[in-house]
Amino acid sequence: MSLRHALLGLIAEQDGASGYDLLKLFEVSLATVWPATQSQLYGELGKLTEAGLIRVVEEGPRGRKAYGITEEGRGELLRWIVDVPVKPVRRDDSLLRVFFLGLVEPAKAQEFMAAQIAALGRRRDDLAALEGAIDWGDDDLSVYGRLVMEYGRRMYAMRAEWFRWAAEEMKALDR
Amino acid sequence: MSLRHALLGLIAEQDGASGYDLLKLFEVSLATVWPATQSQLYGELGKLTEAGLIRVVEEGPRGRKAYGITEEGRGELLRWIVDVPVKPVRRDDSLLRVFFLGLVEPAKAQEFMAAQIAALGRRRDDLAALEGAIDWGDDDLSVYGRLVMEYGRRMYAMRAEWFRWAAEEMKALDR
DNA sequence: GAATTCATGTAAGATGTTACATGATTAG
DNA sequence: CTAATCATGTAACATCTTACATGAATTC
Numbered sequence: 001m002s003l004r005h006a007l008l009g010l011i012a013e014q015d016g017a018s019g020y021d022l023l024k025l026f027e028v029s030l031a032t033v034w035p036a037t038q039s040q041l042y043g044e045l046g047k048l049t050e051a052g053l054i055r056v057v058e059e060g061p062r063g064r065k066a067y068g069i070t071e072e073g074r075g076e077l078l079r080w081i082v083d084v085p086v087k088p089v090r091r092d093d094s095l096l097r098v099f100f101l102g103l104v105e106p107a108k109a110q111e112f113m114a115a116q117i118a119a120l121g122r123r124r125d126d127l128a129a130l131e132g133a134i135d136w137g138d139d140d141l142s143v144y145g146r147l148v149m150e151y152g153r154r155m156y157a158m159r160a161e162w163f164r165w166a167a168e169e170m171k172a173l174d175r
Numbered sequence: 176m177s178l179r180h181a182l183l184g185l186i187a188e189q190d191g192a193s194g195y196d197l198l199k200l201f202e203v204s205l206a207t208v209w210p211a212t213q214s215q216l217y218g219e220l221g222k223l224t225e226a227g228l229i230r231v232v233e234e235g236p237r238g239r240k241a242y243g244i245t246e247e248g249r250g251e252l253l254r255w256i257v258d259v260p261v262k263p264v265r266r267d268d269s270l271l272r273v274f275f276l277g278l279v280e281p282a283k284a285q286e287f288m289a290a291q292i293a294a295l296g297r298r299r300d301d302l303a304a305l306e307g308a309i310d311w312g313d314d315d316l317s318v319y320g321r322l323v324m325e326y327g328r329r330m331y332a333m334r335a336e337w338f339r340w341a342a343e344e345m346k347a348l349d350r
Numbered sequence: 351g352a353a354t355t356c357a358t359g360t361a362a363g364a365t366g367t368t369a370c371a372t373g374a375t376t377a378g
Numbered sequence: 379c380t381a382a383t384c385a386t387g388t389a390a391c392a393t394c395t396t397a398c399a400t401g402a403a404t405t406c
Contacts, residue, residue, distance in 0.1 A: 002268055003393080009275040020357050033270040037395065042359060062357050062402045081275055082283050086268045086291070088298065093177055093261045095208040095323055100184040100256055102315030108257050116261070123263065140277030143348065147341045148270055158333045166322045173318065178365080195385050212367065217387060237374045237385050 002087075003044055006034045008069060008077045011054055013141050016066040019045050028134060029145050032127070032152055048073070098166065106174045113167035117160050124156040177262075178219055179228075181209045183244060183252045186229055188316050191241040194220050203309060204320050207302070207327055223248070273341065281349045288342035292335055299331040 010025050011017060017025065019042050026036050036044075045067065048054045053073030058066040069077070094116050101109040131149055136142045185200050186192060192200065194217050201211050211219075220242065223229045228248030233241040244252070269291050276284040306324055311317045 001392085002266075002271060006271055009271075009278070012278055013275070018357075019359095020355095023357095030271070030274065032265065033267045033274065035265055038358090039360080039396085040394065042357095046359090060357095063359095064357060077275070078279055081272050081279055082287055086272065086294070088294075089264070089267050089269075090207065090210050091177075092208045092264050094264075095326060096177060096181055096184075096205070097256050097261065098323060099205065099208065099316070099319050100188070100252070102319055103184070103187055104253060104256055112257055119261070119263075141274070144274050144277055147344060148273060151270060151337050151341070154333055154337055158329055162326050162329055166326075169322060176364085193385075194387095195383095198385095213386090214368085214388080215366065217385095221387090235385095238387095239385060 002034060003036055003040060004048065005077060005080045006030055006036070007041070007044055007048060008053060008073055008080075011067050012069045012074060012077055013139070015068050016057060018060070018064050018066050020064070022067075028130065029141055033148060101170065106170070109170060110167060113163055113170070117163045117167075120156050120160045120163070124153065124160075127152050127156070177209060178211055178215060179223065180252060180255045181205055181211070182216070182219055182223060183228060183248055183255075186242050187244045187249060187252055188314070190243050191232060193235070193239050193241050195239070197242075203305065204316055208323060276345065281345070284345060285342060288338055288345070292338045292342075295331050295335045295338070299328065299335075302327050302331070 006026075007022065010022055010030070014021070014025065022045075023036075023038055023041055026034075026041070030036070045054070049056065049067075052070055053076055054067045054069050056065045057068035060066065097112065101112065104112070127149065134142075134145070136146065181201075182197065185197055185205070189196070189200065197220075198211075198213055198216055201209075201216070205211075220229070224231065224242075227245055228251055229242045229244055231240045232243035235241065272287065276287065279287070302324065309317075309320070311321065
């Protein structure tokens with residue numbers, strides 16, 4: 001149930017945010033680590049309110065509801081961050097396909113690998129653009145967000161390197 | 176719908192495998208890139224059969240059903256591998272928590288980072304053990320499986336390095 | 351006054367997890 | 379004969395995606 005905690009965390013950091021604000025926050029800050037859709041978000045806000053982990057602290061124009069975290073919510077959030085075992089990352093679409101590249105013609109396989117490397121380059125550029133577009137401050141979300149950005153850079157670089165290496169290995173196999 | 180294609184791929188490589196065989200194969204070869212549970216697997220085998228992408232080629236003892244891929248299934252598999260755009264990896268439980276480490280006491284945050292590094296070490300060792308336990312041949316699954324193993328090694332190393340770096344950055348912030 | 355942004359919600363369907371349920375065959 | 383392994387399936391529930399639906403406030 002990490003979406004729940006992602007929301008809880010954002011509300012803890014940005015007190016008084018609305019569902020709409022949180023949706024934007026997801027797009028700019030959590031998009032790379034925990035994407036969420038609008039419908040998921042509003043649904044979860046309702047459940048969190050019902051569970052007493054957050055509450056509506058203010059109602060504004062256009063039905064706007066500003067949320068704040070409750071003491072109970074903060075307790076649950078902190079407990080989750082440090083005490084709940086993390087679930088290791090899994091499910092990697094492109095790696096899954098690599099497993100089956102023996103089934104396609106070598107030229108097609110090389111094309112696939114090249115496409116992955118190109119896509120990684122684009123994503124690295126998107127990340128840089130996002131980094132440039134964000135108004136970084138010295139709030140927690142900025143500070144830790146920058147650390148996570150660096151992770152993204154290293155991740156893309158490592159993957160691109162591996163794809164280049166694996167493509168060469170595959171070429172060698174064909175000979 | 177990648178589970179569908181993972182199954183299709185395994186059946187293409189290991190003709191005549193049963194649901195049970197495929198489950199074991201998932202555990203040893205696809206576990207790190209695409210985990211699946213037993214119930215998901217049997218359900219999907221039924222759907223794939225109904226869709227005409229695979230078929231029961233033999234029935235054995237204890238109700239065992241051996242599956243084979245159909246021409247249609249092979250077509251769908253190849254189309255998926257090279258033509259369907261890959262979905263980028265996302266959702267990273269530990270990175271999500273890093274985002275919120277500003278909310279916990281510095282000592283607890285350092286503990287969290289240390290625990291992640293330790294967990295990565297254990298997973299690297301598990302991977303090495305798995306690699307040693309597998310009877311590697313020169314079949315496609317072995318050849319490409321080894322490439323993916325190398326990816327796992329690099330991935331764990333990169334993550335451990337980043338966690339160490341980020342932990343130091345965080346220490347510097349506290350001063 | 352028209353377009354954009356702000357703002358919230360519901361519904362249907364796909365996918366994934368956990369637990370339950372059953373029984374045949376083989377190895378020791 | 380007993381335990382482990384082989385073998386398949388269902389049910390309930392949680393989670394995620396895509397699409398639909400509506401309307402107020404602001405900006406140009």
